[in-house]
Amino acid sequence: xxxxxxxxxxxxxxxxxxxxxxxxxxxxxxxxxxxxxxxxxxxxxxxxxxxxxxxxxxxxxxxxxxxxxxxxxxxxxxxxxxxxxxxxxxxxxxxxxxxxxxxxxxxxxxxxxxxxxxxxxxxxxxxxxxxxxxxxxxxxxxxxxxxxxxxxxxxxxxxxxxxxxxxxxxxxxxxxxxxxxxxxxxxxxxxxxx
Numbered sequence: 001x002x003x004x005x006x007x008x009x010x011x012x013x014x015x016x017x018x019x020x021x022x023x024x025x026x027x028x029x030x031x032x033x034x035x036x037x038x039x040x041x042x043x044x045x046x047x048x049x050x051x052x053x054x055x056x057x058x059x060x061x062x063x064x065x066x067x068x069x070x071x072x073x074x075x076x077x078x079x080x081x082x083x084x085x086x087x088x089x090x091x092x093x094x095x096x097x098x099x100x101x102x103x104x105x106x107x108x109x110x111x112x113x114x115x116x117x118x119x120x121x122x123x124x125x126x127x128x129x130x131x132x133x134x135x136x137x138x139x140x141x142x143x144x145x146x147x148x149x150x151x152x153x154x155x156x157x158x159x160x161x162x163x164x165x166x167x168x169x170x171x172x173x174x175x176x177x178x179x180x181x182x183x184x185x186x187x188x189x190x191x192x193x194x
Contacts, residue, residue: 007066010058018055025067026051028146029074035141036078038130046081050074068155071148075138075156082134124185128178136171139164144172 001009001017003024009017029050034043050073061069129137138157142148143164148156154164179186 003066007058007061010055011061015055018058022051025070029070032071032074032141032146033078035129035145036075036134036138037081042081046074046077049080050077053077065152065155067148068152071142071152071156072158078138079134121185124179124182125175128175131178132171132174136167136174139167140171140175143168 001020003021006017006021006024010021026047030043030047033046033050034040037043037046050070053076054070054073057073129140132140135157139153142153142156143150150161150164150168153159153168154161157164159167
């Protein structure tokens with residue numbers, strides 16, 4: 001069954017069809033929630049809440065990009081968590097990195113020195129992204145990490161295309177500034193020569 005058939009069957013109350021939709025999107029939904037919330041447990045909760053909400057409201061889906069519709073629900077679930085908890089005590093960055101294997105070096109042929117440098121760069125990238133305002137972090141994660149088109153990001157965030165491009169531009173500039181003040185962290189081929 002293709003996605004559209006699964007959606008139509010889900011709208012008719014077919015839980016098995018909706019479970020197949022969950023299987024299609026669960027990794028992307030979790031990754032977005034994790035990058036927005038910074039905690040495995042919070043991301044799992046937001047993902048679950050988003051899928052429950054999507055199932056309850058799938059009859060209100062009016063066509064267009066289903067992915068955009070679903071990710072708007074995920075985004076709202078993340079914002080709800082951020083608002084309700086106001087995360088006074090951030091989880092330490094190392095705990096967050098340990099929870100998410102995608103931040104860890106994956107090359108089995110890396111030397112210990114290369115692995116250490118890659119790990120340090122990954123931590124700094126995470127710090128740079130985490131330091132962004134929520135709206136900029138969201139568009140950066142969706143466009144540059146998740147690979148969403150600008151249109152999909154606009155739909156998922158209920159923003160105009162111009163707003164998405166502006167936020168993304170500001171986010172990239174802030175990450176670039178973050179690393180320009182720490183050039184030693186970047187591999188030589190990425191350093192800007194002054």
